[in-house]
Amino acid sequence: MKYVKLHSENFGDFFTYLMGLGDLYAPVKKGGIHTFQKVLKPKNIDFHYTRTMLPPKKFFVKPKEELFRPEGKGMENTTENTPLILLGLHSCDIHGLQILDKVYLSEPADPYYRARRERSIVIGMSCIPDEYCFCRSLGTDFAMSGFDLFLHELPDGWLVRVGSIRGHEIVWANEGLFDEVSDEDFTNFRTFEEKRARAFRREVKKEGLADILDLAYGSPIWSEYAERCLACGNCTLVCPTCRCYEVCDRWLNAYDTVRERRYDSCFMEGHGLVAGGHNFRPTRLDRFRHRYYCKNYFDPEAGFNCVGCGRCDEFCPAGIEHVKVLEEIRGSLR
Known part of the structure; x- marks a missing residue:
């Protein structure tokens, strides 16, 4: 270089x-x-x-x-x-x-x-x-x-x-x-x-994190934070790696339409809604927990989907801290 x-x-x-x-x-x-x-x-x-x-x-x-x-x-x-x-x-x-x-x-x-x-x-x-x-x-x-x-x-x-x-x-x-x-x-x-x-004051302990998330899937910590979460989707909208979107056709008038793409969020209830009316993430708990698995489940080929920018913490209206959630999940395994 x-x-x-x-x-x-x-x-x-x-x-x-x-x-x-x-x-x-x-x-x-x-x-x-x-x-x-x-x-x-x-x-x-x-x-x-x-x-x-x-x-x-x-x-x-x-x-x-x-x-x-x-x-x-x-x-x-x-x-x-x-x-x-x-x-x-x-x-x-x-x-x-x-x-x-x-x-x-x-x-x-x-x-x-x-x-x-x-x-x-x-x-x-x-x-x-x-x-x-x-x-x-x-x-x-x-x-x-x-x-x-x-x-x-x-x-x-x-x-x-x-x-x-x-x-x-x-x-x-x-x-x-x-x-x-x-x-x-x-x-x-x-x-x-x-x-x-x-100057760094926060740290994510990566050691064994994928296994810990597997083992802690039923941890009551998820439910506690899901109750506190507003399900507003702010964390996904400001995230530099979230890439969910939806494509829809919008009618401009009786004869003209436009196909648009716009941000979508896994925190929205309609995100998991599929044909036939089934929703594979029907509850706020399902959606809250899913985001942490999406960001922190280590893939040997792709790595983590989180870059540690801190946007989700700073702009969360409920004051939920990403690192603190992971620390409590890790600590819930006794």
Whole structure:
């Protein structure tokens, strides 16, 4: 992997170059939360954010989108051909996109998702965890792939890891903005990463977790939390790896209809409803427990479906904490 340095005073020119490549989105603070918004000036970016409410998944699998109309061809809207530059993604969200890739790019690949991924440029950025983060225990606190460039904070700029051919092309096109990395820069990089590692306050114990979930299927802890849960679906809507959706035909008038895809949630009662009126997850307990099995049941080929971003904890109106639930389930086996 190639390493270069971007000095703070050169970031403005770097930002201008990125804007010339397409639509540039970065984390912006609005109304007390952070969100990825289209930005036109570097001063609008909050470089020290922890998480956005909606993950960058929203750019590739939209909360609601038109697939096609009967008279149309069912292809991507021509207004979406502009390259998409995502600046400031944290490692956990990059891992989240890679999990989505396994789903949407496996054959047969989803043409809408694939087209958006192919026209995107992903630029990661380092972060300091808060009280909700537990990505380190899941191995998603550091990204080795899935990005074009990754910026690690230094006292006077950023150490930049180049992760793709496109990333190399960006560096080559801006050679005057980047310098060689010095020994002092590597020391500062190591110091920052050590500080970051010490900042984690939550941890998921992964050892034997799949077996523990099997053995604790009937634990009363599930029922206690299911009673507390509001079944609102917030945790699934803000999750960077949830990928359930539904497709429906919506009538526009007596003669025209549109086929739409929109987010669905396993917390919704209708999610498990099938033909004949049978529901394979009829109770809130069934749905609550299912989400934990979906996120934490380790698959040797796919890994975990959770990246430890902490969104489900921060935005849960019932104050349910993902790690605490797993700890209590583990502790219920005596």
